[in-house]
Amino acid sequence: MPKVAVIGVGQSAFVRAYPGSIRELAFEAYREAMHDAGIKAEQIDASVVCSAPEYDKQRTPAGLMAEYLGLNPQPTFYVESVCSSSSSGLRTAYALIASGLHDVVMVLGFQKMSEISSAESQERMGRGADIQWEAPFGTMMPAYYALHARGHFEKYGTTEEDLALIRLKSSTYGLINEKAVFRKELSLEKILEPKFIATPLKVFDCCANADGSSCLILASEEKAKDLCRKPVWIKGLGMATAPINMAGRDSFSGLKCAQLAAKRAYDMAGITPQDVDVAEVHDCFTIAEMMAYEDLGFAEPGQGPQLIRSKETYKEGKIPVNVDGGLLSKGHPIGATGGSQIRTIVLQLRGDAGPMQVPEAKIGLVHNIGGVGIYGNVSVFGTE
Amino acid sequence: MGFEQFGIISFTGVTKTEQFVEFLKNNELRGTACKSCGAKFFPPRSDCDKCLANDMDWFSITGEGTLITYTKAMYAPAGFEKDVPYVLGVAEFSDGIKVFGRLDKSLPDDAIKAGMKVIVRILGLEDDRLSYELTAA
Numbered sequence A: 001m002p003k004v005a006v007i008g009v010g011q012s013a014f015v016r017a018y019p020g021s022i023r024e025l026a027f028e029a030y031r032e033a034m035h036d037a038g039i040k041a042e043q044i045d046a047s048v049v050c051s052a053p054e055y056d057k058q059r060t061p062a063g064l065m066a067e068y069l070g071l072n073p074q075p076t077f078y079v080e081s082v083c084s085s086s087s088s089g090l091r092t093a094y095a096l097i098a099s100g101l102h103d104v105v106m107v108l109g110f111q112k113m114s115e116i117s118s119a120e121s122q123e124r125m126g127r128g129a130d131i132q133w134e135a136p137f138g139t140m141m142p143a144y145y146a147l148h149a150r151g152h153f154e155k156y157g158t159t160e161e162d163l164a165l166i167r168l169k170s171s172t173y174g175l176i177n178e179k180a181v182f183r184k185e186l187s188l189e190k191i192l193e194p195k196f197i198a199t200p201l202k203v204f205d206c207c208a209n210a211d212g213s214s215c216l217i218l219a220s221e222e223k224a225k226d227l228c229r230k231p232v233w234i235k236g237l238g239m240a241t242a243p244i245n246m247a248g249r250d251s252f253s254g255l256k257c258a259q260l261a262a263k264r265a266y267d268m269a270g271i272t273p274q275d276v277d278v279a280e281v282h283d284c285f286t287i288a289e290m291m292a293y294e295d296l297g298f299a300e301p302g303q304g305p306q307l308i309r310s311k312e313t314y315k316e317g318k319i320p321v322n323v324d325g326g327l328l329s330k331g332h333p334i335g336a337t338g339g340s341q342i343r344t345i346v347l348q349l350r351g352d353a354g355p356m357q358v359p360e361a362k363i364g365l366v367h368n369i370g371g372v373g374i375y376g377n378v379s380v381f382g383t384e
Numbered sequence B: 001m002g003f004e005q006f007g008i009i010s011f012t013g014v015t016k017t018e019q020f021v022e023f024l025k026n027n028e029l030r031g032t033a034c035k036s037c038g039a040k041f042f043p044p045r046s047d048c049d050k051c052l053a054n055d056m057d058w059f060s061i062t063g064e065g066t067l068i069t070y071t072k073a074m075y076a077p078a079g080f081e082k083d084v085p086y087v088l089g090v091a092e093f094s095d096g097i098k099v100f101g102r103l104d105k106s107l108p109d110d111a112i113k114a115g116m117k118v119i120v121r122i123l124g125l126e127d128d129r130l131s132y133e134l135t136a137a
């Protein structure tokens, strides 16, 4: 397989309500990625634009973005897998380059969630599940993840306190991430206040909606060596899917799509979970990070709680996870999230992650889930 | 009226499985079974992904199931606000058939536990709407 590198990364600040339109929001990440890569628009052969369309008033946003970013007349198109859209965009861009069709491809993710109310947003997200058989009961994302939290509690004896420890870690790192939407220090007592959203998940078990954008620039090996001092290489890409309907699930203590995506990514990269130096996982809810520990093989099934209790997923631990605050603190602008996770890992592997830097990080992993385990994307990156 | 009668709010008007609603009217929750290969489906499907056939029988989901997982939703999406709080759950019945739905509102919190035995109950809602719920066996 030909080598493909990430040569530029950018991200807007994630905020509750961005004071501009989607094209302007997208430009923030684009500008940073272009400065980072040190290239001009003419050097981009094609672009892949990613968002979750239920929030977009603009139809077919790829065309709009290509024009506003100055990427006409090169090819552009739209890729969607809800919350993992920009990881699916990465997979698409990788294939475009590895096939030899293009040399330099941009992946742009964006979401402006602030234009609709939180209840309306939950209803639209709920329709990211089965609208024929489940949405008529009044479904929403927190309830779906809560079913998995209860499943994990029942099977392994996991507790609300274990989940709270994950939010405590997140708030520790959210504080030092200038681009995070939530930058307040939280105490365990505060996190455990019984303000339930969907039992056993409470307010602080859930990430916040946010407006944001992310941008990645990928290049072929030849172009990367020509254009970039510190290319970060894509070593493994795993993707898998699982039934959208809860009645089709045979487990509620983990996500099958993530387990299979992880296996595929590790196999392609020729590594094991123990080789990963730093990881970004999809913690839209605390339980999602707990399941990720196990689905990715950082802990045996049922041993996730032990990993966080012993602080092994802190920066100083054996497998640092979400040391940029994760979705819980950064916020979760659906289409931009995967690109933001990938940006964090690229900065880590370059040694440019500032106060979040994990020393000597050589192999990084991104776990990005779409819907409640409908789409699983696991991507492995390396310095060589 | 057809399938849009199903549930508190329906997002689907037309489906080849709309007979599902007729069975609810007869106080039955039914899934489909492929006439060619025998595969059983709940929620019902009109096309068999195992053998590609599209000729289906209907079977009833009866007897006791086991509650696998549940959550009490304290907030609701737009259109469902008046119902909160409500409990959503997944139960497994014979042949591994799983049913997603709400739990009986009259069940006290401490009566709801993973592993509890449940049965299906058909519900008539306002405006001739129909649904089903899980209640204690």
Ligand SMILES: [Zn+2]
Pocket (backbone or CB within 6 Å): B034, B035, B036, B037, B038, B039, B048, B049, B050, B051, B052, B053
């Ligand atoms: Zn069949």
